[in-house]
Amino acid sequence: MFHPLPAFTYLKPTKRLLLQMQRLVIVLVFFLSLLQKCGFSELYSWQRQRKTKQEFCLHDGPPYANGDPHVGHALNKILKDITNRFHVMRGYKVHYVPGWDCHGLPIELKALSEVRGGENLSPMEIRQRAFAERAIEKQKSAFIRWGVMADWANCYLTFDPKYEANQLRVFSKMHDKGLIYRDYKPVFWSPSTKTALAEAELEYNEQHVSRSVYVKFPLLKSPPKLASVIDGSSPANVLVWTTQPWTVPANQAVCYMPDSAYSIVKCATTGQHFILAADRVESTAAVLDTQFEVISTCKGADLADGFCAHPTIPGRVSPLLPANHVAMTKGTGLVHTAPAHGMEDYGIASHHQLPTDCLVDESGCFTEAAGPELKNKYVLEEGNEAVIKMLQAAGSLLKEEKYVHSYPYDWRSKKPMIIRASKQWFVNTADVKATAQDVLKKVKVIPTSAVNRMLEMLDRRTFWCISRQRCWGVPIPAFYRKSTGECLMNSETIADVIKIVEQQGTDAWWALPTEQLLSKESAGVHEVSDYVKGQDILDIWFDSGTSWAHVLEGAEQRADIYLEGKDQLGGWFQSSLLTSVAARKKAPYKTLVVHGFTLGEKGEKMSKSIGNVVDPEVVINGGEDHTKDPPYGADVLRWWVAESNVFTEVLIGPVVLSAARDDINKLRNTLRFMLGNLEGFNPETDSIPPAEMYIVDQYMLHLLHEYGSKVTEAYKQYDYSKVVRLLQAFCSRNLSNFYFSVIKDRLYCEEAKDPKRRSCQTVLAEALDVVVRSFAPILPHLAEEVFQYIPYKKGKGVFRTGWINASSAWKKPGIEEAIEGACAMRDSFLGSISGKNALEYEVIIVIEPGLLFELMEALQAEETSSVSQLNEIMMASQTTLLSELPKETPSDANITKGTFLINLEGGDICEQCSYKVIARPIAKAKCPRCRRYTAESSSTPCPRCLQVLAAGKGST
Template sequence: MLLCRISALSRATARWGAAALRPPTLSLSRHRRCQSVASSPQGRYRDSVLLPRTDFPMKLTGQKLLDRELEIQRICGFAELYSWQRERKAKKEFCLHDGPPYANGDPHVGHALNKILKDIRNRFEMLRGRQVHYVPGWDCHGLPIELKALGESGPSGLSPLQIRQKARQFAEGAIARQRAAFQRWGVMSDWDKCYYTFDGAYEAAQLKVFQEMHSKGLVYQDFKPVFWSPSSRTALAEAELEYNPEHVSKAIYATFPLDTLPAKLASEAEDLKGVSVLVWTTQPWTIPANQAVCYMPNAQYSVLKRADSGQLLLVATERAAGLAALLGTELESKGTFTGSELEGGICRHPTIPGKEVPLLPANHVTMGKGTGLVHTAPAHGMEDYSVASHFKLSVECIVDEDGRFTELAGPELANLYAMDEGTEKGADMCSEAPIRVPSCVHSYPYDWRTKRPVMIRPSQQWFINTASLKDKAKEVLQKVQVMPESARGGLLAMLDRRTYWCISRQRSWGVPIPVFYHKDNGEALINKHTVSHISTLFKEKGSDCWWELPLESLLPPESKAGPVEDYVRGEDVLDIWFDSGASWAAVLEESEPRADLYVEGKDQIGGWFQSSLLTSVAVRNKAPYKSLVVHGFVVSEKGEKMSKSLGNVVDPQVVINGGTVAYGADTLRWWVAESNVFSEVQIGPTALQSARDSISKLRNTLRFLLGNLQGFDPRTQAVDPKEMHYIDQYMLHLLRKYSMKACLFFFSAICYSYVRCACVRAFLTVRCVWQVTDAYSEFDAGRAIRVLQAFINGDLSSFYFSIIKDRLYCEPEDSVGRRSCQTVLEEVLDGLTRSIAPILPHLAEEVYLHAPGHEESETLFRSGWIKCSSVWRRPGLEEAVEGACAIRDSFLASIPGKNAAQYDLTVAIEPGLLFELMESLQVERTSTCSQLTELMMSARTTLTGSLPRDLPTDALLSSGKFLINLEGGMIREDSAYTIAVVPTCAARCPRCRRYTSDTPDCLCPRCQSVLSGAA
C-alpha cells in the first residue's frame, strides 16, 4: 500500500514541474470567505463530516452472542436451507458422504472438528450453485453400545430382544444429544432425514451387499485364529484393536529336547547327544498348544555348550553373543549348520509327555530378538496358523471364550486364566526349568472398548477373503485423490496386512448374519434365496424379526432346506465395520453411487475408509469415493491426548455456551478452519481466544464497511465503472483477484520495480488473495483465512481505506466521487461476507441483514457465491495505479515516519507511456484534489516533465524506475521518474484536516464548496 501512495505522488510531480512547489496566492475575497466560515462553531464542521453510522454492533459477548446466533439460525432459515437447495435446479451435484459417528456418548471436540470441516465444504459448494448431497448418519450397533446399555451388571439373563431394546434406547438418546449439538454448530442438513444403521431399510441394503459378496465366494465360514477379546467374549477385527506400547509380558526361554536329529546331522550324533532347541516367547501360556518349532532356512545355527552346566543348546549363530550375556556364562560352539540342514528334526514337547513336535522352515522367523527358533502354536498365532495350514498340523484351541484353559490343556491348567495365573503355571510345567528373563515391555493389542488385552484363539467365524480383493482395491485406490497424499501409504499398508476379515461377532446388538445351521451336523444353510428373503423382512420389520418370527417365516420355501425343524437360526451378528462400510449402498444415490468426498479422522484408514473400499470393490469393482480427506486427532494445547484424568478435555458445548467465556459457535468453527487439520489439532484457551480475537477484528472491518454504506442503495446509486476513480476500479481488480481462481497472466504485467521495492508486500498479497476460491476447493480453509486476513490487512486497511477516507467523509454525500467509493465498498463488503460464510455462517448472515442492495427477506446462503465481473476494467488501469504506487513508495521512503499530508510533491517524468498514465490520474498540472494526489495522500501534487531549477534548499530528491508491460509484452517501456518533496506552506483545514487551506482556521476550497452546497 505504501508503494501505491508513492507511485501516485511521483506521477503528479513529473507532469507539472516546479510550479507546484510554489505556495498558492490567496485573493482578498477568498480570504474573507474563509474568515466567515472559520467564525462558525466547530460543531458545524463536525456535523458536516459523513462519518460511518450503523446499528451493527461492534461487539457481541456472553448471552447476547448466544442469543444472536440462535436468532440468526431462526430468521435466516438454517433448518430449511438444506431442503431448499436440494429442490432448486443445479447443473452439478456435490456429494459428501458422512461417515457415521458412533452413537455411544455425548458430542465431543472430535465430532466438532469433523462435522464443521464437512459443513465448511458443503456450504461453499452450495454457495457456488451446486446441489449438495449430504445425509448425516450414525453407527448404532456394536459392543460399546451394548455394554453401556447393560451397565455393569451385564446381560443378567436378558434375552437378545431385551438386550437389543436397551441398546436401541441408549443409542437413540446419544443420537439425540449429538444431533442437537451438530445443529447448534450450524451444520447444514435435513436433520429429519438422517440414516441410522439400525433402520430396517439400511439393514436390508447391507444384506444385499452381503449377498452379492457371498454369491461371489468372498464370504466363507472357517475355523481359524482371530483376535479374541476375553473381556468382551467376542471376535474383533483389526480395526477394533488399539495397541498399548506399555504392555508388560512375562517372557521365558524354553527348551525343546531334540529327540530325533535331522538326517544331515545324524553323522555327528555323538557330539550332539542331549542337545535342546531353545525358543523365546512372550506368551508362555501358549506353550501347551505348541505343534512345531520353526527355523529360517537360509540362516546359520550353532550348537552351543554352556560352560556352567554343560547343557547343549541349538540357537541361531548371530544370537549367541546376546544369549551368553543373558545367561552370564560362556558358550562354546560345538558345530554350525545352515537352517535347511535342520529339516527332519523332531523335538519333545516340553509340557505334554510323549508328544513330538517337528522342526519346520518358515519365512516369518527373524533374528531381531530371541533365538532364531520360534515356538509355534497354530491355534494362537496368525503366522503360526499359516505354517499349520501348509504342513497340515493340528489346530487345537486350549482356551475358552473367557480366556480360561480348557480340559485340552491338561488337568493342571484347566479353568486357569491363560494370560494370568495360567502363564506361570504353564512355564513351571516345562520338562526342563525355563530360563526366566525380566518382564518384556512391548506393544500389544487391546480391545478398544474394554481397554483389556486380547488373545489370538481359533473359533468358527465368518470371514471375507480380502486377499482376493486386495490387488483390485489397491488399483482403484490409485485413482482416488487422497489429502494429505502421505495418508495413501497407510491405506495401502493396511490393505497389505489384511489377508482376511472376520465379520462375525458373538453379540446380540447388531445385524444378524442370515444363516441357519443344521441341528445334527452343524452345516450352514445360506444362499441367495435365504438372504434375499431375510433382507425383505428386515426392510419391512427391522432386524428384530430375526428373533421375533418363527423359523417357518424366516426360511423361504425355495431355500431347499428340508424340514424346518432340522435347523436353528444363527446367533452371530455382523461386524460394525461391515455395518458402516456398506453405507454407500444404503445412502448414495443410484444414479451416481460414488461420493465426491469422504472426510474422516486418521483412525479410519484401517476402519471405515477400508471397509467401504473393500465392500464396494467386491460388489461394484470400484471405489465408493473420488476423494479422501484424512484429518488428525484433537489434542490439548500441550500436544497431549485428551484425558479426564489429566483434566485437559475440552467440551465443545462448554466452548460455545461458556465455562469462563461463552465463545459461540462461530469461534468454534473458526478454530476448526484455522487449524492444520492434516496433523494433530490443538485446542485450549489460547487457541480459542486467538480465534475470538480474529473474529473481533474481522467484525470491526465489516462494521466499518457497513457504516460507510449507510443510506447507499447499489441498485439505484451505484456508479458506472467508466465514471469511477482509478483507485476504485483498481480495488475491484484486487477484489476479483481475491475471490477468483488463479490468473497467472496478471503477473507478467507486474513491473520489476514494483517487485523490488516496498510493494513486495502488495505483490505477495495479490499473489495469494485470488486463491480464496481455490483454498475452499482444495479443502484448505486455513489458507482461505490467511488469504482473507492478507486482503483485509494489506489491500483494504493499509491501502484502500487509508486513501479513500477523505473522499468518503468530506465529499458531498451524492457526489460521483463518494458514490464511486461506496460502489466499491459495497462490492467489497459483499465479497468478504460471502467468502467468510462457509466458516462463519452466523456472522455472515448477520452482516447480510444489515447490508444494502437486497430484499429484506433474502438470506446470504440463498444468493450465491462472490459475484465477480471485469466490467470495470479499462486499458492501462493496473499499470497507472501500480506506477503511482511505485512513485508513492519513493515519496514515503524519503520522509520516513512523517505525515505525507504535510508535504508538497513534484513528480518529474520524461514524455512517454508512464507520463501519459500519470496524466490519466491528474489532468491539471498541479492539484490538491486530483486522483494522483489522493493516491499520494500528499497536500499537493505537481506533475511535470522535469524538475524546476529553483527548488527549495530543503527539497528532498529521489528517483526510481517503473517497467510498463502491456498487451502481453507487445508494449514495454522502462520509465524513469524523479521526485522532489518539500514541506507544504498550506494550512490545515479544520473540517477535512488536510493541509490545503490558505490560512489557519480557514476551510479549504473543497470544504467551502461542500458546505455552501449543503446550505
C-alpha cells in the same frame, strides 16, 4: 452478533453473573431472530427443490451413538458443512443425509454400564434402542447448533429395519459370489469383551510389558544333515524366545528360516549344545549371561526333518519346519509355533496338517484340555505365571525378562487382546483386494499420501473376520443343524430373513422362533425343527460399510466425496470400498478427504486428568465462569476448523480459541467499515462503470477478481486454511491497511453523490459482496447477519443468491504498475517522516521522463494538486509531480531515492525507473472540515470543502 461477553471483573459475582446472563439472552434472541429471517434451517430443503442438473453428494460417515458430542465431531461435521455450503452457493443440489452407527460393542458397553447386572441380561433386554436414541438426539442438537446444514428430518440409522435389510442384501450378494465363508482359524480375540475383533478395531499400546522367556526344546531326532555334527555325547537343544509364554502348551512346531545361517554352539556355563541363528549368537549369549562356543554353522535348510520334545507336555513332538516369517532382528531366529494363537503359525499348520487345538476359552482362560495345573487361569496373568513355573520345573526355562513392545488392545475396553482360534465368518478379501486396489487408484485422495497407506493396508489384508459374539447388531442369517452343526445359508434362506427384517427389524431374529424365520422349502429335506439360529452378529464395520447401499441415490449409488478422519483409512473408507467392490466391482466414492485428529494446543492428547479437554458446548455457550470460559459462539468454533491445517493433527485450547475470536472481530471491523460507508448507496442507480472510476478503484476491482479466483480454487481443493489465509491477507493488507486509508477523504469529504465518492462506494459494495460470499461457507451466521444489514439486498440470504460473481471486466493486469509504482513512492515518503502525520507535509515526486512518469501523469495530470488520485495515494496534503529536481530545495526537506521495475505485457515491456521523493512541511493552514493542510486560514475551509458546502449537500 457473536461479541465476546465483557468480564465485568469490577462487579460483585452475583451482579456480574446476572449481567452475563442478560447479555447471553439478548444474543440468543438475536441469533434465533436472524436464523428465522434468513431461513437458515430451511436451506437444505430449499436447495433440494432447485431445478438443476448439477448434483453433489457428500456421504456422511456415521459416528457412534454412544456419547456426548466432542471436538472430533465438530472438526468432522464442520468440515463437511463448509464443503456442502460452498457447493450450494455454486449452484449444486447437495445431497447430505446424516447418519449414526447404532450397533456394536461401543454402544452396548455404554448401555450396559448404566444397568446393574447387565452381564445377565437377555439379548432382547440388551437390544434396547433408548440409549442410542438419546445419544443421537443430543449429538444432532449440537450439530444443528454448529450450523450444519443437512436433511435432519431423514437421517439414516443403522438399526432402522430398511437399512438392516439393505445391509443383508449386500451380504447375500457377497455370499452368492462365494466371498463369505466360515472357518476355524486364529483371530484377534478380546477376553474383556468376549468377542472376535477385526484389525481395524485394535489400538496398539507401545508401552505394553510382556514376560518374555528363553526356552529350550530338547532335540529328539537330529536333522539328518547335522547328525555328524551333533554326536549325541552332549544333549542338544533348539533355543527359542517368545513374549507369550502362555502359548507354549499349544506348541506344535519350531520354525526356522531356510535361507539364513544357523549355528550349533556349546554353552560355556552348562556344556549344553544349542541351535540358534548365527546372527543371534552373541546377543543371546549376552542376555543369558554366558558365552557360546560356535561348533559348526549351517544353512537353515539343513535343519529339515529334525524333531524336538515339547518342553511341558511329555510325549508331544514338535517338528522343525521351514517358514518365511521368521525374523532375525530379535529373539533366536527360531520361532515357537502355536497354530491356535498366531496367523503365520496357522498357515504353517495348514500346510503341514498340524493340529490347531485351542486351549483357551472366550474369557481368555485355559480350558480343561490344558490340564489341571492351568484350568481356569487367565492366560495373560496367572496363566502366564503357571506356564513359566512349569517350564522352570521341567528345566526348560533359561531366562525370563520384561519386554516392552507394541501390543494390540481392544479399542473399547482398552485391555489387551490375544490371538485365539475359533469358528468365525470371514470375507475372502484375497479375492477382492486386487480389484479394490485398482479401483482405489482411480479415486482422488486428499492428501495424496493417504492413498498409499490405504493401499498398503489392503495389501496386508488376506481376510476380514466379520462375525462378532454379541447380540447388539445385525445377525448373520445362518442356521445350524442340531445334530451335526452343519450350516444352512443360501440366497433363499437369506431372502426369507430379509423380508422379515424389513418389516420387523433384526429384533425378530431373537424374538421369533426358528420356524418363523426358516421356511420348510428352504430347509429342504430336513425339518425346520432340526435347526437352530446362529448367535453371531455382523461386524459393525460391515454395518457402516454397506451404508452406500441404503443412502446413496441413483443407479450409480456413488458419492462425490467421503470425508473422515485418518483412522477410517483402515475403517469405514476400507469397509465401504470392500463391500462395494465385492458386490458390484466399483468404489462408492469419487474422492476421499482425510483429516487428522484433535489434540490439545500443546500437541498433547486430550485427557480429563490433564484438564485440557475442550467441550464444544462450552466453547459456544461458555462455562460456569465466563471469565474463565467465555462464550465464543458457533462461528468461532467453525473458524478454528477452517483455519487449521486439518490434514495433520489439529490443535485446540484457550489460546487457539481466543485467537480465533480476535480474528473474527478484526473481520467484523472490516465489514463494519464497508457497511457504514454504503449508507444511502444503491448499486442499481449509483454505481459507476469501471472505465469511469478512479484508477485506484479499478485496481481494487482487479485485486478483487484475483482474490475471488484464488478463493474459489482453494475451496475446490478442500484447502480451507488457505481460504482463511487469503481472506485475512486481502482484508488486512488490501482493504484495511491500503484502500480504506486512501479513500477516507473521498468518502467523508466529497459531496454525497459526487461520482468520485460513488466510485469508491461502488468498489466497497462489490468488495463487501465478494468478501462475505467468500467466507459464508465458513462463517454462515456472520455472513447472514451482514446480508441482513445491507439495505439494497432486501433481506435476501447469502446462500440463496449464489457464489462470487467477479466480472471479467475487472481484470486489468496493466493497471497494477501505476498503483504499485505510486505505493512504492508513498512508502518512501512515509518512511522518511518517521511516523509523523502525513497531512502536515507536501510531497514532490521527481521522475525522469519515461514510462514511470507517464504512469504517474495518469494519476495526476497537473503539476501540483491536493485532490488528485496520486495525492490520494500519497496521503499527503499536496503532491507535486516533476521531471527534474527543483532549483531550490528547502533545508528542512527529506529526500529519498528509489527505483521501481515496470513489467508490462508479460515481460515484453520491462523498464527499471528511478525516482526521488522530497517531503517538506506544508505552509498552508489546516482545513477545519477535511483536516488537510490546504486552507488559507485555520478558520476557513479549503477551496474543495467550500465548493462542497456551497452545493448545500456536504456535512461539516
